Amino acid sequence: MRKAGIRLSNTLVADLLFKAKVFGLILSRDTEKALELLSQRYGVAKPKLMVGMPKRHSKKLACYVAKKRTIHVSHREILHNPRIILHEFYHHLRNVTDAQRGIEKYADKFAENYSQAYRIVSARRDFNE
Ligand SMILES: [Zn+2]
Secondary structure, eight states, X not given: OOOSSOOOOHHHXXXXXXXXXXXXXXXXXXXXXXXXXXXXXXXXXXXXXXXXXXXXXXXXXXXXXXXXXXXXXXXGGGGGOHHHHHHXXXXXXXXXXXXXXXXXXXXXXXXXHHHHHHHHHHHOGGGGO
């Protein structure tokens, strides 16, 4: 029998599960796989990942260098921070699809959306059954 509660459409569930999976992959240190899935989904080339910041961004935790299609992180631990990785992936996505960096606020929203999906899916075990 179905559990009581809001019934979600299959498309919405698939979307939530995808986002939760990507978020979880980054948390569990499989950031390369997460970037592969993201790039497939949005139909873009996978960005490169690099530990170490370019000089003019040395004070940031992470940044995206459009010319090299590379996400730079300042420390290894940041490779496993989904919010930061997803934020930088958004810049990659915007750069590849319409040659813009995109607005910071939207990059944060993009990451937040994945984070919410992860929280929802984690809280509802019936999604995983
Ligand atoms: Zn940014």
